[in-house]
Amino acid sequence: EVQLVESGGGLVQPGRSLRLSCAASGFTFDDYAMHWVRQAPGKGLEWVSGISWNSGSIGYADSVKGRFTISRDNAKNSLYLQMNSLRAEDTALYYCAKDVYSSGWRFDYWGQGTLVTVSS
Amino acid sequence: DIQMTQSPSSLSASVGDRVTITCQASQDISNYLNWYQQKPGKAPKLLIYDASNLETGVPSRFSGSGSGTDFTFTISSLQPEDIATYYCQQYDNLPPLFGPGTKVDIK
Numbered sequence: 001e002v003q004l005v006e007s008g009g010g011l012v013q014p015g016r017s018l019r020l021s022c023a024a025s026g027f028t029f030d031d032y033a034m035h036w037v038r039q040a041p042g043k044g045l046e047w048v049s050g051i052s053w054n055s056g057s058i059g060y061a062d063s064v065k066g067r068f069t070i071s072r073d074n075a076k077n078s079l080y081l082q083m084n085s086l087r088a089e090d091t092a093l094y095y096c097a098k099d100v101y102s103s104g105w106r107f108d109y110w111g112q113g114t115l116v117t118v119s120s
Numbered sequence: 121d122i123q124m125t126q127s128p129s130s131l132s133a134s135v136g137d138r139v140t141i142t143c144q145a146s147q148d149i150s151n152y153l154n155w156y157q158q159k160p161g162k163a164p165k166l167l168i169y170d171a172s173n174l175e176t177g178v179p180s181r182f183s184g185s186g187s188g189t190d191f192t193f194t195i196s197s198l199q200p201e202d203i204a205t206y207y208c209q210q211y212d213n214l215p216p217l218f219g220p221g222t223k224v225d226i227k
Contacts, residue, residue, distance in 0.1 A: 037164075045156075045164065045207055045218040061215050095163055105211030106154055108175070110163035 002026040002109045004096045009114030012086055020114055022079040022096030027109075030054070030074035033099035035107060036081050038092035038116075048094070049081065052103035064090075086118045122146050124210055126219040132227045139195040141222045143186075143208035151187045152212035158221075159204045167206075168193065200226060 008020040020036070035050040049060045049070040058070055069082040079096055093115050097107035123146040133139050143153065155168035166175045168184035171191055181196045195202055203226060208219040 044221045045158075045209075047216045047218070050216075059215060100169070105152075105209075105214075105216045106166065106169050107156075107164070108166050110165070112163055 002098065004098060004109060004111035006094060006096045006111045006114035009094065009116045011117045011119065013120050014087060014118055016086055017082070017084045018086060018116060020081040020083065020094055020096075020116070022111060024077045024079065024096075024098070027098070029072075029077040031102060033057075033101060033103050034072060034079045035097045035099060036070065036079075037095045037097050037107065037110075038090075039095070039113070040089075040092045043092075046092075050099070050105070051079070054102075057103050083116070086116075088118050090116060091118045092116060122149070122210065122213045122217060124208060124217050124219040126206075126208060126222050128222060129220065130223040130225075132225050133198050134227045135198055135200060137198045139198050139202075139224060141193040141206055141224075143191040143193065143219050145189045145191075145210055145212075147213070148188050149210045149212035152210055153184075153186070153191050154209045154211070155182075155184055155193050156207045156209060156218075157202075157204045158207065164207065195224075198224070198226070 003025045005023045033052045036048040051070045067085045071080045093113040095113045096111040098109040100106040151171040153171045156164040158164040172184045205221045205223045
């Protein structure tokens, strides 16, 4: 059974940093691209970042480019999102999502999310 | 930048009704469109990929159609467990972009 478990969320002041993690199990992690998708309270879905199976292809939404860094450790079956210079508008539930392909844009499994609140 | 719109933004229908949601892209995206269901308090779930293909395990009352700029998502017979918000997502132009969502509830 595919499982994605996010962690690392919490309350953080504007301008500070936070690192999210996603622990994956139930599938061959290094065969698939992985993504972070967020959802602000009461709002819709926003793709944040994605990384191909071998980290060779990485992309970011314009809203986080230059502030967030996605990475993965295939040996640990883990995905990460380093979030720097956090803003109030980054407040959201952050989902880790598995791609159907090694490098693609279809998200077939999602974690339950970790909540990030940016506030002073 | 590409824009995605969905209509209606919300709807209320009776059990057994046929429900149709439309998704429109501001430019041609071929069939690079997926549909997701998000039940309250839950993570999204992939239902339809490449505009018209049913994801494995998804009930056949769900279907999708369209190509280019205009797409349709249909629930042939609405069930109580279909209460959710439905999102389209394009991936022809990167970054992938979700539509604003359509909230479906029971009348």
